[in-house]
Amino acid sequence: MSAPHTDVEQVEAANTAFYEALERGDFEEVASLWLTPADLGVDETYHDPADSGVVSCVHPGWPALTGRGEVLRSYALIMANTDYIQFFLTDVHVSVTGDTALVTCTENILSGGPAPEAGEELGPLVGQLVVATNVFRRTPDGWKLWSHHASPVLAETEDEEEDEEETPG
Template sequence: MSESVFTTPAEAEAAFYDALARADLNTMMSVWSEEDEVVCVHPNGPRIVGLASVRELWRQIFASGARLNIRTTQAVVSETLVLVVHNVLEEVAEAGSEPGGPPIVATNIYSRGAKGWRMVMHHASPTPNLMDIQVQGTPRVVH
């Protein structure tokens, strides 16, 4: 595990998206808390719990060879002294392409510990195509 120290949640988040773009497993895992109570959920994917399982998930994703560029927008931040929640829209594109389709909604949670700020949760969900919802004309209730 890298000894990176992120002095702000924003530094940790920048490293997370940089590691994702470069498919860099070591940098990706340097962002995550070393505690085992971490959680990762990818769009339409299962809930992955535990540091070893999260590492294996990222290893498989990076081994696939896909390279993604992700631009985050519309950040909403909630913070306390030891916990910060970032909710962002992710505009996702394969490397060399422009984003297509609706954005992904992601919630990234960071905890401050002895080694600075580290990610404890990444939860990403697809957003519905707004044109499809407007055409349906009826409200969609999810819970």
């Protein structure tokens, strides 16, 4: 496979790398994909990079997290408490304007555990449907995450579906 050449391809590759690192539970890789104050020219001598409000993240059902320290702690907690996670991304749309890129997608998530060993069956899994918006900034080291916002998609119940069918209109 050749290296991506266009901004859209580079952003798609950065977005894919983020989800693949999460699936592997590779905290160092996840951390390297998030924007740092230095990426924006913030002098870390005077601003603690852990507390600087450079990045933000909203996980489904969580409050907004601001600052690299809070965001990375959230991923460490998720990884420490998730034996298995796999993302199937659909409806991926990338828009690039200058040094900023917006990715919207649907995360079809399977999680649970424990992860199977060779020849073993997979333990019970939970499926979740989530819509996500990932904002990237161009840096000298490539595209990095600036913000991640994910929200669950609420499934309709059978009663709601029946009501819609019966309602004229």
